[in-house]
Amino acid sequence: MYSYEDRLRAVQLYIKLGKRAGLTIRQLGYPTKNALKSWCLVYEQSHELPRAYTRAPKYTSTQRQLAVDHYLSHGRCVSLTIKALGYPSKALLGSWVQQAHPELCPRIGQAYKPLSPQAKHAAVMAFCMRQGSAESVAKELGVSRPSLYVWKNQLLNKESLVSMKPRQTPSQDAQKDELLSELERLQRDVKRLKLEQDILRKANELLKKEMGIDQQLLTNREKTQLVDALRSEHALSDLLEEVKLPRSSYFYHRARVGLGDKYATVRIVMADVFEQNYRCYGSRRIHATLARQSVNISEKVVRRLMKQEGLVPVAPKRRRYGSYMGEISPAPDNLLNRDFSACAPNRKWLTDITEFQIPAGKIYLSPMIDCFDGMVVSWSIGTRPDAELVNTMLDAAIDTVVTSTDRPVVHSDRGGHYRWPGWLTRMGNARLTRSMSRKACSPDNAACEGFFGRLKNELFYARDWVNTTVDEFTAELDAYIRWYNEARIKISLGSMSPMEHRKSLGFAT
Numbered sequence: 001m002y003s004y005e006d007r008l009r010a011v012q013l014y015i016k017l018g019k020r021a022g023l024t025i026r027q028l029g030y031p032t033k034n035a036l037k038s039w040c041l042v043y044e045q046s047h048e049l050p051r052a053y054t055r056a057p058k059y060t061s062t063q064r065q066l067a068v069d070h071y072l073s074h075g076r077c078v079s080l081t082i083k084a085l086g087y088p089s090k091a092l093l094g095s096w097v098q099q100a101h102p103e104l105c106p107r108i109g110q111a112y113k114p115l116s117p118q119a120k121h122a123a124v125m126a127f128c129m130r131q132g133s134a135e136s137v138a139k140e141l142g143v144s145r146p147s148l149y150v151w152k153n154q155l156l157n158k159e160s161l162v163s164m165k166p167r168q169t170p171s172q173d174a175q176k177d178e179l180l181s182e183l184e185r186l187q188r189d190v191k192r193l194k195l196e197q198d199i200l201r202k203a204n205e206l207l208k209k210e211m212g213i214d215q216q217l218l219t220n221r222e223k224t225q226l227v228d229a230l231r232s233e234h235a236l237s238d239l240l241e242e243v244k245l246p247r248s249s250y251f252y253h254r255a256r257v258g259l260g261d262k263y264a265t266v267r268i269v270m271a272d273v274f275e276q277n278y279r280c281y282g283s284r285r286i287h288a289t290l291a292r293q294s295v296n297i298s299e300k301v302v303r304r305l306m307k308q309e310g311l312v313p314v315a316p317k318r319r320r321y322g323s324y325m326g327e328i329s330p331a332p333d334n335l336l337n338r339d340f341s342a343c344a345p346n347r348k349w350l351t352d353i354t355e356f357q358i359p360a361g362k363i364y365l366s367p368m369i370d371c372f373d374g375m376v377v378s379w380s381i382g383t384r385p386d387a388e389l390v391n392t393m394l395d396a397a398i399d400t401v402v403t404s405t406d407r408p409v410v411h412s413d414r415g416g417h418y419r420w421p422g423w424l425t426r427m428g429n430a431r432l433t434r435s436m437s438r439k440a441c442s443p444d445n446a447a448c449e450g451f452f453g454r455l456k457n458e459l460f461y462a463r464d465w466v467n468t469t470v471d472e473f474t475a476e477l478d479a480y481i482r483w484y485n486e487a488r489i490k491i492s493l494g495s496m497s498p499m500e501h502r503k504s505l506g507f508a509t
Contacts, residue, residue: 002031004051010036011043059088067093068100115143120151127152129187195234195242202229220245224253266295267309270302274311277488278480280458282313288495314462331419335435336411340447342372345507346406349377349397350448352413353385354456356473358465363473365455366390366417367481368397368410369448374490375498376451376481381474390417391426398430411435413445455480 002010014024014036021033031039043049059067071081071093078090088096115123123141127148130137138145203218203226218226223245230239240247261267273289274281281289283303290297306312342348348371356363366389367379378396382389394410401408410432412418418436427434437444459480465473486499493501502508 004049006030007039007049008043011039011049014040063087064096065100068096071097072101121155123148124152124155125190129190191238192242195238198230198233199226199239199242202226218243220249221253221256224250228254263297263301263305266290266297267305269293269295270305270311271309274306278458278483279311279462280313280454284491285489285495286311288489288491292489292495314457331414331436332434334411334437334444335409335433336444338444338446340371342370345370345372345375345502346377346401346408347372349408349410350412350445351390351393351410351418352445352448352452353390353415353417354452355385356456356460356477358468358470358473360465360468360470360473363470363477364389365477366393367448367451368393369451370408370498371447373493373498373501374447374451375485375502379478379481381477383470385417387417387420387422391422394423394426398426398432401430407431407433409433409435411437411445413437413442414439455484 010024010028010031013028014021017023019040021036024036025031025033039049067081067085067088070085071078074080074084078093081093082088082090123143126141127134127137134148135145138148141148203222223243226243227236227239227245227250240250269290270286273286277285283299283306286306287297287299287302290302336348340348340350350369350371351367353364353366356365361383363381363383364385365379365381366385368377369375370377377400378393380389380393380396407430410427412435414436417423418434442449459476468476485497487497489495489497490501496504499508
């Protein structure tokens with residue numbers, strides 16, 4: 001479609017060049033020779049070109065009405081109308097009739113599209129295996145009922161069809177019965193194979209199972225999903241028999257699916273508890289926390305829900321730091337002898353030093369653990385495992401002793417930090433009793449080592465400290481120990497934290 005300016009430019013150049021069409025088209029690159037001549041003819045007649053040109057209809061409204069009236073008054077015969085009037089085509093006549101009389105909805109001029117051999121074969125199979133009438137099958141396939149019989153006679157053996165007709169002799173009747181029984185058997189086999197194929201396909205789509213999956217390995221809930229997905233294609237009894245699912249179990253699981261997930265709220269609460277507690281709570285502590293919030297479910301259910309939600313606490317790793325520097329002074333006896341139980345606070349204390357290595361540097365922690373309930377009595381954090389680190393921790397621990405009768409036994413390993421003069425002087429002034437593990441025997445201080453393991457599993461190993469400074473890590477470590485004393489529940493303390501346990505017994509206010 002050319003614009004008004006393009007057509008005017010072409011006509012003016014055409015006249016200027018002495019109406020030489022070839023030269024004009026070569027210079028402009030458009031239009032065709034006939035179009036240029038027709039534009040020039042209009043321009044010479046009216047000295048102007050139409051702003052927008054339209055194509056005149058081939059047939060007038062009178063001719064259209066005449067054709068429609070002739071078609072309706074002569075038996076609605078398309079060929080007769082076209083032969084009598086000499087126009088129009090079948091498709092055009094059909095469109096005129098449909099516009100004038102839409103209630104007739106003629107299908108004039110519609111080309112017949114023959115079905116492919118594969119489509120005919122599928123139609124005959126559906127016709128032979130039908131459960132309803134032939135008319136319903138033909139309507140579903142979009143073909144006529146006689147066409148189904150024609151295709152059946154073309155595709156099937158005529159002799160077999162003739163043999164199915166009633167005969168008079170007994171031998172021929174027996175042959176007919178045999179053929180009919182064989183046909184029924186083949187139909188059942190085809191139906192069964194299709195059912196098996198549909199089940200395997202749905203198992204792959206819905207349950208993400210492999211095509212060769214054994215149906216007996218599926219749960220009743222999964223079988224119920226398969227049956228529901230295929231009920232529109234197969235009978236319920238056939239599906240239940242194929243997947244070996246009792247009818248009562250099917251309706252039970254179907255009703256359960258309709259109820260939804262009854263643990264939906266519990267899952268959210270469990271995830272919040274897991275995230276708020278350094279992602280370190282296992283099933284027992286999460287179960288205890290839910291019980292404190294009046295959510296009564298079994299620990300087995302908690303384990304299952306944690307597995308489904310991916311709430312997996314971190315696994316323990318090897319201990320790396322050691323402070324043993326050799327026998328630099330006489331060592332006291334091992335008074336605890338691995339007895340880490342205490343009847344009251346400030347009876348047995350345990351201490352040691354552990355190392356945290358992050359990209360920003362190394363950080364050392366020196367805590368004092370009370371054997372009564374595992375509370376961290378005092379702690380100090382620094383970047384060097386020196387005398388100041390342990391002496392500061394010991395001074396803070398001594399300040400927590402409020403009565404003169406509390407003189408705990410302080411147990412440690414054979415590290416040099418606990419044999420320096422500053423440590424010995426402080427122990428003597430506070431009248432505290434020293435106790436040391438045997439050489440290279442970490443189980444003698446197992447309770448303190450266990451605290452380090454829990455701390456690193458729950459705080460250190462579970463996170464990435466690449467962009468963390470030493471001061472930021474120190475603050476995180478200090479916050480964890482306070483949370484450990486005040487909020488972290490212990491199953492051995494009746495699902496209470498050490499501070500809550502002491503308050504319940506009257507040892508703290």
